[in-house]
Amino acid sequence: MDLFPWVGFFLFCSFWSVIFCDQEVRLLTSSQLDKSFSRTLTTGFLSISCGGSTSFNDSSNILWTPDTTYISTGKTTSISYNDGTSLLNVSARFFPDSRGRKCYRIPVDNATSLVLVRAKFVYKNYDGLGNPPTFSVSLGTAIAATINLTKDDPWTEEFLWTVNKDTLPFCLIATPNGGSPVISTLELRPLPQGAYTSGMEDVSDKLLRKSYRIDCGYTNESIQYPLDPYDRMWDADRSFTPFHVATGFKIQLSFNQSSLMEKPPASVLQTARVLARRNMLTYNLLLDALGDYYIILYFAGVLPVFPSFDVFINGDLVESNYKINSSEISALYVTRKGISSLNITLRSISFYPQINALEVYQMVDIPSEASSTTVSALQVIQQSTGLDLGWQDDPCSPSPWDHIGCKGSLVTSLDLSGVNFRSISPTFGDLLDLKKLDLHNTSLAGEIQNLGSLQNLEKLNLSFNHLTSFGEELESLVSLQILDLQNNSLQGLVPDSLGELENLHLLNLDNNKLQGPLPESLNKETIEIRTSGNLCLTFATAICDDASSTPTIETPQVTIVPTKKHNVHNHLAIILGVVGGATLALLIICLSVLLHMTKRRYEVSHTAREEMDIKNWGAAKIFSYKEIKAATGNFKEVIGKGSFGSVYRGKLSDGKSVAVKVRLDKTQLGADSFINEVHLLSKIHHQNLVSLEGFCHESKHQILVYEYLAGGSLADHLYGTNSQKTSLSWVRRLKIAVDAAKGLDYLHNGNEPRIIHRDVKCSNILLDTEMNGKVCDFGLSKQVTQADATHVTTVVKGTAGYLDPEYYSSQQLTEKSDVYSFGVVLLELICGREPLSHSGTPDSFNLVLWAKPYLQADAFEIVDGSINGTFDIESMRKTAYIAVKSVERDASLRPNIAEVLAELKEAYDIQLRFLESI
Numbered sequence: 040m041d042l043f044p045w046v047g048f049f050l051f052c053s054f055w056s057v058i059f060c061d062q063e064v065r066l067l068t069s070s071q072l073d074k075s076f077s078r079t080l081t082t083g084f085l086s087i088s089c090g091g092s093t094s095f096n097d098s099s100n101i102l103w104t105p106d107t108t109y110i111s112t113g114k115t116t117s118i119s120y121n122d123g124t125s126l127l128n129v130s131a132r133f134f135p136d137s138r139g140r141k142c143y144r145i146p147v148d149n150a151t152s153l154v155l156v157r158a159k160f161v162y163k164n165y166d167g168l169g170n171p172p173t174f175s176v177s178l179g180t181a182i183a184a185t186i187n188l189t190k191d192d193p194w195t196e197e198f199l200w201t202v203n204k205d206t207l208p209f210c211l212i213a214t215p216n217g218g219s220p221v222i223s224t225l226e227l228r229p230l231p232q233g234a235y236t237s238g239m240e241d242v243s244d245k246l247l248r249k250s251y252r253i254d255c256g257y258t259n260e261s262i263q264y265p266l267d268p269y270d271r272m273w274d275a276d277r278s279f280t281p282f283h284v285a286t287g288f289k290i291q292l293s294f295n296q297s298s299l300m301e302k303p304p305a306s307v308l309q310t311a312r313v314l315a316r317r318n319m320l321t322y323n324l325l326l327d328a329l330g331d332y333y334i335i336l337y338f339a340g341v342l343p344v345f346p347s348f349d350v351f352i353n354g355d356l357v358e359s360n361y362k363i364n365s366s367e368i369s370a371l372y373v374t375r376k377g378i379s380s381l382n383i384t385l386r387s388i389s390f391y392p393q394i395n396a397l398e399v400y401q402m403v404d405i406p407s408e409a410s411s412t413t414v415s416a417l418q419v420i421q422q423s424t425g426l427d428l429g430w431q432d433d434p435c436s437p438s439p440w441d442h443i444g445c446k447g448s449l450v451t452s453l454d455l456s457g458v459n460f461r462s463i464s465p466t467f468g469d470l471l472d473l474k475k476l477d478l479h480n481t482s483l484a485g486e487i488q489n490l491g492s493l494q495n496l497e498k499l500n501l502s503f504n505h506l507t508s509f510g511e512e513l514e515s516l517v518s519l520q521i522l523d524l525q526n527n528s529l530q531g532l533v534p535d536s537l538g539e540l541e542n543l544h545l546l547n548l549d550n551n552k553l554q555g556p557l558p559e560s561l562n563k564e565t566i567e568i569r570t571s572g573n574l575c576l577t578f579a580t581a582i583c584d585d586a587s588s589t590p591t592i593e594t595p596q597v598t599i600v601p602t603k604k605h606n607v608h609n610h611l612a613i614i615l616g617v618v619g620g621a622t623l624a625l626l627i628i629c630l631s632v633l634l635h636m637t638k639r640r641y642e643v644s645h646t647a648r649e650e651m652d653i654k655n656w657g658a659a660k661i662f663s664y665k666e667i668k669a670a671t672g673n674f675k676e677v678i679g680k681g682s683f684g685s686v687y688r689g690k691l692s693d694g695k696s697v698a699v700k701v702r703l704d705k706t707q708l709g710a711d712s713f714i715n716e717v718h719l720l721s722k723i724h725h726q727n728l729v730s731l732e733g734f735c736h737e738s739k740h741q742i743l744v745y746e747y748l749a750g751g752s753l754a755d756h757l758y759g760t761n762s763q764k765t766s767l768s769w770v771r772r773l774k775i776a777v778d779a780a781k782g783l784d785y786l787h788n789g790n791e792p793r794i795i796h797r798d799v800k801c802s803n804i805l806l807d808t809e810m811n812g813k814v815c816d817f818g819l820s821k822q823v824t825q826a827d828a829t830h831v832t833t834v835v836k837g838t839a840g841y842l843d844p845e846y847y848s849s850q851q852l853t854e855k856s857d858v859y860s861f862g863v864v865l866l867e868l869i870c871g872r873e874p875l876s877h878s879g880t881p882d883s884f885n886l887v888l889w890a891k892p893y894l895q896a897d898a899f900e901i902v903d904g905s906i907n908g909t910f911d912i913e914s915m916r917k918t919a920y921i922a923v924k925s926v927e928r929d930a931s932l933r934p935n936i937a938e939v940l941a942e943l944k945e946a947y948d949i950q951l952r953f954l955e956s957i
């Protein structure tokens with residue numbers, strides 16, 4: 040009974056071998072087909088010889104290239120070793136510096152959906168130290184595998200990566216005491232669309248790491264390209280358990296090759312393992328790690344009999360009575376969670392259990408990326424340090440950047456102590472998940488600012504700086520537990536509001552210039568306060584200890600520091616610094632005197648209204664609030680919004696359209712400042728500056744009335760909604776750029792006092808109906824008053840993406856800051872994208888960082904697609920050149936606006952001539 044099937048089987052075989060005669064011919068045709076298919080496919084192959092120095096074709100005619108274009112760190116070596124049959128000679132790159140990630144950045148064609156990434160690691164004692172390294176490798180944000188060259192040398196890994204970026208970061212990450220990571224080859228192979236997804240739930244957040252790929256029943260060398268056109272490595276079926284008989288059946292496959300997404304190659308399906316004597320065929324496979332696995336079993340109806348069987352995986356019946364049909368390829372896709380070994384068993388129902396190939400993959404979770412706001416904020420911070428901190432790709436995964444700590448994909452700590460910042464830039468306020476911020480010894484001066492949004496911050500270290508004022512934002516840090524302000528120059532009183540921080544338990548104020556009583560609100564058992572090395576700092580109830588009040592010989596002084604707090608109309612707050620033997624009583628007296636003085640000042644400014652009317656206002660008219668209300672139809676149509684308030688559309692009684700800008704209460708200037716500013720604005724008339732028609736300053740209202748420009752803003756045209764968006768031609772863009780540069784040139788050079796715009800951006804360049812450009816919103820401007828002044832020191836936010844990186848360290852805005860911002864506008868005109876984009880790869884978030892290298896290399900593929908082919912190369916080159924110069928980090932290397940204007944005019948003329956010539 041046991042013999043019968045075999046007899047029948049062999050009969051079948053001889054019978055078929057006769058019939059198969061003409062199919063042998065087809066076998067040839069089929070492998071020829073494979074080959075021609077492969078030849079076209081190799082174009083998608085990328086084979087990198089790590090540490091290699093020349094390109095070469097291997098025996099399969101695959102082109103290998105050196106790795107120098109993909110990585111810039113590490114050292115190279117060549118390794119010779121005997122693989123048992125022959126002497127091999129490979130190159131390698133190794134990384135003796137064990138800090139951080141060492142990444143290959145490999146371009147991937149996003150038209151492919153899935154790639155096979157294969158890496159080979161060889162140690163073979165190339166360094167003579169006899170110390171094989173252990174390290175991790177990552178793909179994108181995922182740690183994909185741990186390489187232990189003690190265990191296996193050489194070591195090969197294969198991964199299947201779902202393409203979601205145009206660059207694949209492949210990194211080697213050292214482990215502590217693990218030795219120097221080393222790599223020999225890295226290969227990328229596109230896989231068929233849609234493959235390796237069947238039977239899996241979430242494909243997108245999974246990376247597949249190959250555990251096994253077995254060509255069942257095949258015992259020779261492993262199969263690769265060109266037999267598998269996708270160049271997967273199919274290993275021979277070596278681990279025969281005692282009771283199994285392997286049979287290699289070389290039978291022509293005449294069935295539909297594309298019925299399976301994975302397209303297993305014909306030569307793999309031609310062989311099978313078939314059970315002969317027992318009714319169970321088992322593969323016992325050890326797995327590297329406890330984890331989730333993806334299993335594919337391939338079956339091909341290559342035999343003249345058509346078996347059916349039950350399929351068990353680790354004892355679970357996953358398919359009962361599975362049938363293999365004649366001339367059909369089929370596959371079973373199974374996932375198993377939390378397993379560390381695999382038992383694949385086929386239990387016969389009729390004929391013999393049979394399997395042609397199998398693949399087993401570990402499913403590795405891909406951690407999500409940090410938010411783009413965080414990434415671009417960190418990039419701006421890196422840019423502002425002027426240092427290369429090596430911050431690339433994702434800050435948290437696969438391993439956190441240097442100086443950064445993460446929880447999941449959240450950046451929770453940042454330690455930049457020792458970097459020269461000078462001030463806390465607004466960008467720090469975007470790192471919303473921070474729990475710990477260490478900026479000690481970073482040369483910070485002035486007030487503590489821009490951190491108010493960090494609601495999760497628990498530890499803030501600003502010690503060893505030159506800070507002079509607490510600022511007003513500390514009280515917003517509701518989670519704050521430890522505040523270290525020691526060794527600064529903080530002056531005056533400790534703000535009462537610190538007592539509102541309920542979680543605060545350590546406040547270190549050692550070695551500052553603070554004095555006076557500590558606020559009672561801090562007099563709690565839960566807070567430890569360190570105060571030594573100040574002038575005289577105790578709770579009012581305690582007696583000032585002479586020893587702690589460092590005696591100085593300074594004369595008593597009163598310092599008036601401008602601040603914004605709770606003072607709508609003016610910005611004078613008072614800190615009294617009474618040094619020496621001044622008593623509290625004296626303090627109070629001084630305070631009340633000063634308060635009185637301020638109040639009087641305030642009254643004075645309000646009576647300025649009458650004086651105003653007599654001033655010479657140029658062309659600007661004075662409007663009453665009633666007139667403004669009528670003109671705007673009671674503020675009906677909002678056409679713009681900003682941090683200063685809203686802009687409304689209006690129509691004056693003479694029919695003229697106007698834009699009415701109403702300042703919010705909190706952005707209102709002191710009466711004097713407002714009048715000064717209006718006075719200044721009313722004198723500025725230039726065809727490329729939006730002109731002031733008039734203003735209203737009445738009962739708490741500060742309103743500016745501007746000419747209305749019907750063409751909208753440049754930003755509307757570039758990025759607006761469909762109705763606003765127009766496809767601006769290159770010549771049109773250049774004309775607008777020339778116009779705007781003329782306007783800025785007038786502000787910088789054509790006018791006394793000189794004016795720095797401070798907020799140049801696309802939405803501040805307006806267009807009239809003839810598409811002439813005009814710069815607006817220079818109301819925010821500060822005049823450069825002193826004849827010798829080279830800068831203005833202000834607290835200004837500017838607009839993210841446009842702000843001069845030098846501003847962060849210098850706190851000084853100059854005309855060159857406007858040039859920087861205008862350079863960003865030029866880059867936008869060239870590339871047709873916004874300065875900060877929150878899509879794409881982290882490398883492309885920041886327009887300046889992204890575009891610069893391309894433009895410097897005359898690589899115009901980043902030019903806005905909608906003007907492609909319509910611009911003169913020379914005109915583009917000139918514009919790109921001046922744009923890139925304008926965004927130089929070092930302000931002294933930037934051109935001035937007049938130089939920018941001259942270049943743009945030339946670029947414009949060239950483009951005009953080009954258009955005439957075609």
Ligand SMILES: *[C@@H]1O[C@H](CO)[C@@H](O)[C@H](O)[C@H]1NC(C)=O
Nearest residue numbers: 093094095096100101102103
């Ligand atoms: C590799 O082979 C291709 C054609 O098969 C040839 O064009 C190329 O020059 C070769 N490259 C090297 C480095 O040998």
Ligand SMILES: *[C@@H]1O[C@H](CO)[C@@H](O)[C@H](O)[C@H]1NC(C)=O
Nearest residue numbers: 117118119120126127128129
């Ligand atoms: C291996 O290659 C290196 C550099 O290409 C060469 O110097 C060395 O002689 C080669 N060794 C062998 C055994 O081929």
Ligand SMILES: *[C@@H]1O[C@H](CO)[C@@H](O)[C@H](O)[C@H]1NC(C)=O
Nearest residue numbers: 148149150151203204205879
């Ligand atoms: C591929 O990349 C190009 C440019 O990088 C982009 O325009 C295109 O939309 C991308 N295609 C897909 C399918 O992602």
Ligand SMILES: *[C@@H]1O[C@H](CO)[C@@H](O)[C@H](O)[C@H]1NC(C)=O
Nearest residue numbers: 173187188189190191214217
């Ligand atoms: C590497 O493998 C060797 C041999 O299997 C083992 O003894 C060693 O502990 C492994 N090293 C690490 C870091 O896992």
Ligand SMILES: *[C@@H]1O[C@H](CO)[C@@H](O)[C@H](O)[C@H]1NC(C)=O
Nearest residue numbers: 257258259260261262263287
């Ligand atoms: C095994 O493979 C080698 C080369 O890869 C080939 O020359 C040999 O004929 C193969 N042997 C069998 C039995 O297929």
Ligand SMILES: *[C@@H]1O[C@H](CO)[C@@H](O)[C@H](O)[C@H]1NC(C)=O
Nearest residue numbers: 293294295296297298299300
């Ligand atoms: C092969 O199979 C694919 C997918 O099942 C199908 O779309 C295609 O039409 C088939 N081709 C032939 C020649 O049967």
Ligand SMILES: *[C@@H]1O[C@H](CO)[C@@H](O)[C@H](O)[C@H]1NC(C)=O
Nearest residue numbers: 321323351353354355382384
């Ligand atoms: C493998 O699984 C089969 C079916 O569940 C079982 O009979 C067999 O004992 C298992 N083999 C091993 C080695 O665990």
